Amino acid sequence: MGGFRTGEGTEQGMVVLVTGGCGYIGSKLIRDMAVHPKFSGTTIRVIDNMMRERYVTLMDLPTKSDFEFLEGDIRKDEDMRNAFRDVDMVVDLAGITNAPISFERKELTFDVNVNGGRKVIEYAVKSDVEKFVYSSTASVYGPTKGIVDETYHCKPVSPYGESKLQAEVFCLEISKQSGLDVTVLRLGTVHGYSIGMRFDTVVDRFAYLACAGMPLTVWESARMEKRPYLHVADATDALIFALGRSDIKAQTYNVIGENASMNRIIDVIKKEVPNVQVTVTPSPSLNQLSYELDGSKIERLGFRPRKSLEDGVREIVEKFHALLGSRARHARRILPRTVLAELSES
Numbered sequence: 001m002g003g004f005r006t007g008e009g010t011e012q013g014m015v016v017l018v019t020g021g022c023g024y025i026g027s028k029l030i031r032d033m034a035v036h037p038k039f040s041g042t043t044i045r046v047i048d049n050m051m052r053e054r055y056v057t058l059m060d061l062p063t064k065s066d067f068e069f070l071e072g073d074i075r076k077d078e079d080m081r082n083a084f085r086d087v088d089m090v091v092d093l094a095g096i097t098n099a100p101i102s103f104e105r106k107e108l109t110f111d112v113n114v115n116g117g118r119k120v121i122e123y124a125v126k127s128d129v130e131k132f133v134y135s136s137t138a139s140v141y142g143p144t145k146g147i148v149d150e151t152y153h154c155k156p157v158s159p160y161g162e163s164k165l166q167a168e169v170f171c172l173e174i175s176k177q178s179g180l181d182v183t184v185l186r187l188g189t190v191h192g193y194s195i196g197m198r199f200d201t202v203v204d205r206f207a208y209l210a211c212a213g214m215p216l217t218v219w220e221s222a223r224m225e226k227r228p229y230l231h232v233a234d235a236t237d238a239l240i241f242a243l244g245r246s247d248i249k250a251q252t253y254n255v256i257g258e259n260a261s262m263n264r265i266i267d268v269i270k271k272e273v274p275n276v277q278v279t280v281t282p283s284p285s286l287n288q289l290s291y292e293l294d295g296s297k298i299e300r301l302g303f304r305p306r307k308s309l310e311d312g313v314r315e316i317v318e319k320f321h322a323l324l325g326s327r328a329r330h331a332r333r334i335l336p337r338t339v340l341a342e343l344s345e346s
């Protein structure tokens with residue numbers, strides 16, 4: 001395990017540990033926390049095993065805050081011991097995050113998300129942590145009938161969803177047994193720009209494909225199915241919101257911006273990239289499913305998502321603006337490929 005420190009640390013300040021802080025959500029969260037008045041004088045410690053090699057997420061961090069980085073694995077005791085030195089609060093984001101691929105790497109998914117997740121919360125108990133926020137997913141639900149809330153009986157369909165549900169259950173049990181202040185957030189599929197972004201979920205992937213001049217391929221049967229989505233800025237706002245609340249112990253909250261169908265996502269992309277080609281394939285979909293979530297429980301506490309699907313798509317299209325030139329598009333012409341296997345919830 002290696003480490004570095006940047007910025008002007010305040011030794012007496014609070015330490016917030018962000019596991020998986022070099023990921024899509026984590027890389028934005030640590031930047032947002034660094035400039036947030038609530039975290040002034042706070043040390044933001046990141047532990048990440050860099051499995052996705054997103055070293056770029058550690059570049060150009062705001063100098064205003066004190067950062068510590070540990071390249072380490074949440075499954076290893078030695079790394080956890082180092083990570084948990086003097087920690088006051090934890091945002092637990094580390095994990096194996098691709099739902100469709102979790103069928104192929106079931107063992108790794110459970111090992112990291114369940115065994116690793118368990119280790120993180122056990123160290124939090126041992127270290128007398130003040131607040132623990134676990135980042136779960138809308139994928140724990142499985143297919144739903146109508147719009148459902150947090151009381152709905154979850155039946156996840158992917159190993160990813162199942163592993164996140166097991167970790168959630170464990171977090172809440174530990175919270176009840178030990179008194180640790182745990183809050184679970186079930187985030188919708190995230191979209192929008194962050195420096196550590198992934199392109200294996202539907203909105204970002206489709207926005208990229210549209211910019212690169214490649215067709216969007218959708219199953220006919222999936223066009224009307226709805227899923228919950230959330231802008232990355234709303235995801236980080238929700239995590240910060242939960243960190244600051246001491247009155248929501250052992251509670252679970254859906255955090256969603258919008259339940260949207262594939263047709264709606266395509267319409268939003270068409271507004272930004274009007275000449276995008278959409279290919280509808282009649283093949284039945286095996287693992288697509290519809291689920292719509294009610295996000296009002298967290299909204300009743302005063303949390304409101306601020307961003308739309310339009311915002312997320314616009315950000316990605318702006319970042320890829322150079323690909324939109326016709327020369328670039330012709331140079332990149334490749335055989336259309338079905339990307340459905342990779343497009344799912346996370």
Ligand SMILES: NC(=O)c1ccc[n+]([C@@H]2O[C@H](COP(=O)([O-])OP(=O)(O)OC[C@H]3O[C@@H](n4cnc5c(N)ncnc54)[C@H](O)[C@@H]3O)[C@@H](O)[C@H]2O)c1
Nearest residue numbers: 020022023024025049051073074094095137187189190346
């Ligand atoms: N992005 C989404 O759409 C979404 C939606 C709902 C919930 N979530 C949850 O939010 C969290 C963060 O998601 P993300 O999109 O930022 O994912 P991500 O894959 O971008 O980030 C996860 C990070 O965890 C790190 N990691 C993986 N295994 C590790 C290990 N053993 N030890 C230490 N670090 C490890 C990875 O290197 C990566 O940087 C995850 O728990 C995910 O389940 C994400």
